[in-house]
Amino acid sequence: MHDWIDYYDSTHTIYVSREHRDEHFRLIADTIIGYISSPDATVLDYACGEALFAAKVADACGKLILAEPAPGVRGRLVARFSPNTKIRVRALDELKYLDAASIDLAVMISVAQYMTPKEFGDALAMMKRLLKPTGRLVVGDILDPKVGTLPDVMALLRFASAHGFLKDALIGLVRTALSDYWTLRQQIGLQRYSEQDMLALLGAAGFVATRAQINVGHNPSRMTFVARHAFERMER
Numbered sequence: 001m002h003d004w005i006d007y008y009d010s011t012h013t014i015y016v017s018r019e020h021r022d023e024h025f026r027l028i029a030d031t032i033i034g035y036i037s038s039p040d041a042t043v044l045d046y047a048c049g050e051a052l053f054a055a056k057v058a059d060a061c062g063k064l065i066l067a068e069p070a071p072g073v074r075g076r077l078v079a080r081f082s083p084n085t086k087i088r089v090r091a092l093d094e095l096k097y098l099d100a101a102s103i104d105l106a107v108m109i110s111v112a113q114y115m116t117p118k119e120f121g122d123a124l125a126m127m128k129r130l131l132k133p134t135g136r137l138v139v140g141d142i143l144d145p146k147v148g149t150l151p152d153v154m155a156l157l158r159f160a161s162a163h164g165f166l167k168d169a170l171i172g173l174v175r176t177a178l179s180d181y182w183t184l185r186q187q188i189g190l191q192r193y194s195e196q197d198m199l200a201l202l203g204a205a206g207f208v209a210t211r212a213q214i215n216v217g218h219n220p221s222r223m224t225f226v227a228r229h230a231f232e233r234m235e236r
């Protein structure tokens with residue numbers, strides 16, 4: 001396995017069961033919807049993964065662009081959503097062809113940890129170009145260097161308990177410990193950023209940002225940041 005994109009393109013077991021996968025994507029979709037400011041909004045989900053509930057997000061906005069680097073995942077997105085005229089599926093490389101200032105809301109959820117700092121910086125520069133002056137960028141599920149693995153485990157168990165898949169979660173944790181995910185996590189690692197790191201990185205990319213009170217997704221020990229063009233904030 002070459003990198004995290006190959007991992008997400010494989011038949012991985014990051015979701016411990018169908019219930020876990022469905023509840024995860026339902027929660028992510030509902031969270032994205034909470035950030036949509038208008039029914040006409042154009043929304044970009046950067047590295048969206050399987051995005052199982054994207055049709056629900058599309059119902060709440062004018063247009064939804066699902067951008068995903070893993071070719072197999074992208075193929076499934078096309079198969080699943082091609083009848084939906086509000087949804088477009090794109091490779092990350094294709095985003096450069098989108099018009100500048102054409103996106104109202106961009107989200108990057110659970111992605112930065114898998115990117116090199118250079119890739120993350122380039123993605124932020126892309127978002128800066130694509131966002132409308134009034135647009136917002138939500139960068140979620142950031143791992144803090146101070147927080148270890150135990151809170152991830154506890155968050156999964158709480159989520160599983162709330163949604164009735166606790167037994168699968170316990171089995172899944174053992175399976176994950178023995179899987180490619182853990183090997184890759186040891187070999188390549190996950191990028192971690194403190195709150196100060198993230199505010200500085202977003203600032204350097206031309207945004208002003210604040211940390212959201214609640215992280216997107218099920219893990220309260222991770223962080224979410226909401227960013228706007230810096231000049232937009234200064235005009236207020």
Ligand SMILES: C[S@@+](CC[C@H](N)C(=O)[O-])C[C@H]1O[C@@H](n2cnc3c(N)ncnc32)[C@H](O)[C@@H]1O
Nearest residue numbers: 004005008047048049069070109110111114115
């Ligand atoms: C944990 S999934 C998150 C999917 C979705 N955003 C969500 O919240 O469910 C990680 C995503 O990051 C993508 N990814 C992995 N490595 C990446 C990289 N180096 N650059 C961009 N995306 C990457 C994967 O293809 C996958 O879609």
